[in-house]
Amino acid sequence: MRADVLLVERGLAPSRTAAQRLIAAGLVFAGKGNSRVALSKPSASVAEDSLLEVEASELDRFVSRGGLKLDGALTHVALDVAHWRCLDVGQSTGGFTDCLLQRGAAQVVGVDVGHDQLHPRMRADVRVTCIEGVNARELSMTALKDCVAAACRNPSIAASNTAASGSYSGDFLLGFDLIVADVSFISLTKVLPQWPALLSANGRVLSLVKPQFEVGADNLARGGIVRDVSLYAVVEATIRAACAHAGLRVLDYFDSPITGTDGNREFFVYAERA
Template sequence: MGKERVDVLLVCQGLFDSREQAKRAVMAGEVLGKNSERLDKPGQKIDETTTFRLKGKKMPYVSRGGLKLAKALQVFEISVKDKIVLDIGSSTGGFTDVMLQNGAKLSYALDVGTNQLVWQLREDPRVVVMEQTNFRYSKLEDFTAGQPKFSSIDVSFISLQLIFPPLAEILPVDGQVVALIKPQFEAGKDKVGKHGIVKDPKVHRQVIQQVIGYANEAHFDVLNLDFSPIKGGQGNIEFLVHLKLSDRPGVVSNAVNIDQVLAMAKQELNTQE
């Protein structure tokens, strides 16, 4: 394994949204490395497999992104206990970590990139690492350790419209999904603002409606909707949608209230920077 700057690793592992935030935390003495050694130089190069701890803060998952799926499992009352699960867009492994901590039997950590999954998950016998894999072309037979019964989705630079159809061919009927809706990758370029941020609630509504349509077309029922408890890396409000695969064109539950979710997101997240 190679070495990398402390601030870069902190961002890559999902503990901070930007190198500037990571630098401030390091210089404030808030970042601990191997053997709880304090790291005070953002530019110091250390082992890429280093697991960090934030002083005074216990991060329950390997990345802050895990907080998103953790909320979804709780709010949507989803159990992954003893299930084989699929983490599409696994990155550093925050979602996989959440599912394993909630009793998942095994997780396929699938990502188009490489060398992003943190070492502790890469070495976990319950994790099947599927790097450099474009899910658009995945088939059921690719999942050799058993058919996944639940899937999480956290993808970037691609629309969920391209993810739902192949997933519908992999999960069993009644298989459940939590998908993270990222407006900046669903809206047209003309609706995405500076630095890739989507602020207009009207665009948020349009994006959610589009994604619901994509899900229904792929035979997924839309059971519920909520907002992510933290903003995305560029400061975007994101949304969580709960789906279940059907054997017919999908329908939308009465529990889905887009306007209410938008209002709650604005109220809860407007102080996040």
């Protein structure tokens, strides 16, 4: 059986993607004693009765690798999110959400265009509200309020993959203290114009910037890697201009503490209402 498949079947990884990440990091071992060897490929054939071990690492701290990125970014900007109301745009598995909760956030409202991606542990946390099937370009406080309130009036809505799940707290209607974002297959410039209206008076934005979704397909090599490193400066200028146009003042723009899973260099933009 494939090593990544066996890891999931044994409950040692929540998904094949997570299993592949663990194997790539050299954290998965087969056998014991002198015969114990590190698995180097997710596709490696492993006997179904083999002893498998996964060593503890930083990768285990959050439900996805994204948590490590945000954790490093929050440390970089010295931001304390304890007791804050946060919005997670592009919530997906919930790595950013997990990081915020571990740092003491009071509430995290997450939105994603997809369905059924949020890790069960995050979905079960009473501080988390998950709103699915929502296009980030159409975010508004009214839309968020309606989705969350509808789900709480009728729990079956959440189960139907159409709206939200989680507990309802109207506190976020006062505005979010922090908006974090990790969006793919769309330019950040299409999403961030909605954010100032969702922030509290002193609210902040801390968003991942993925150049591969900003430079256009013609500027990508095989595997989606940005061909020309000089384009990183172009992307930064574009993001700064988009923030200014939307009414956000950029406080910092810096490298993500870890690269994307595809090897692309990524960045964070940190901003406040202008």
